[in-house]
Amino acid sequence: MKVALIGATGFVGSHVLTELTNRGHEVTAIVRDPSKVTLSSPLLTVKQGDVFNTEELAAIFKGNDIVISAYNPGWTNPNIYADFLKGSASIQEATKKSGVKRYLTVGGAGSLEIAPGLQLVDTPEFPEAYKPGATAAREYLNILKNETELDWTFLSPAIEMHQGTAGVRRGTYRTALNNPVFDENGRSILSVEDLAVAIVDETEQPKYIKKRFTAAY
Known part of the structure; x- marks a missing residue:
């Protein structure tokens, strides 16, 4: 497949890039x-682009089979809320202008329901530092x-994607739609490597068209 990948040097995007090229996709x-792109592969073409420049993005996206967005303005960006919404809207519009039908975007876990009518981002335990970005993703x-x-898909990572799982690629995970996936210890956890596996699996064999899903062990 031919894949246009936004955010390929980021925490999530860099692992998605590796997973895609390892599976033989042109990126x-x-x-x-x-x-900042450190991966070298004959399957990889690197283009400089501005997520806020919709026309420029549309021209780059043209001819691809799917646009994958791992866009994140940066958790320390004081304008993360506005920038996430503006950038995501631009990427979405550019995908439509390019003629690409398939669009997969990575959002946060904050919008997952941990109880009826209660989303994670609205709980007292949710870290204040992540609220602007999580609220924007919601x-x-x-x-x-x-x-x-x-044909869009929105993927929410596991709640504990950042903790204690670095470097682990099991190649297995479980999925759900709007509620977190918990393991036998009551934890919603997934390595970023296996998040990339879930993203590329959905790219190759779509199961969640016009749906949100989440993945964890």
């Missing part, structure tokens, strides 16, 4: 700074639910 990586999911032209 066009759209990044702010091409010098709002973008609600926007995406009204998208009829694209």
Whole structure:
């Protein structure tokens, strides 16, 4: 497949890039700074791009089978809320303008329901530092639910994607739609490597068209 990947040098995107090329897919990586792409592969084309430049993105996306967005303005960015929504809207519109039908975007775990009517981001335990980004991702999911032209998928990572799982690629995971997947110890956990596996699995064999899903062990 031919894949356009946004955010290929980020925490999630860099692992998605590795997983895609390891499986033989041709990837066009759209990044702010091409010098930060460390992977070398004959399957990889690197393009400098601005997520806020919709026309530029559309031209880069054209001819691909899918656009995968691992866009994140940066958790320390004071404008993360506005930038996430603006950038995501631009990527979505560029995908439509390019003629690509398939669009997969990675959002946060904050919008997962941990009890009826209660989302993770609204609990007292949710870290304040992550609330602006998590709230933006939740709002973008609600926007995406009204998208009829694209075959979109929104993937929420496990709650504990960052903790104690670095370097682990099991190649297995379980999925759910709107509720976290918990293991036998009551934890929702997944390595970023296996998040990349879930993303590429959904790319190759779509199961969640016009749906949100989540993955964990």
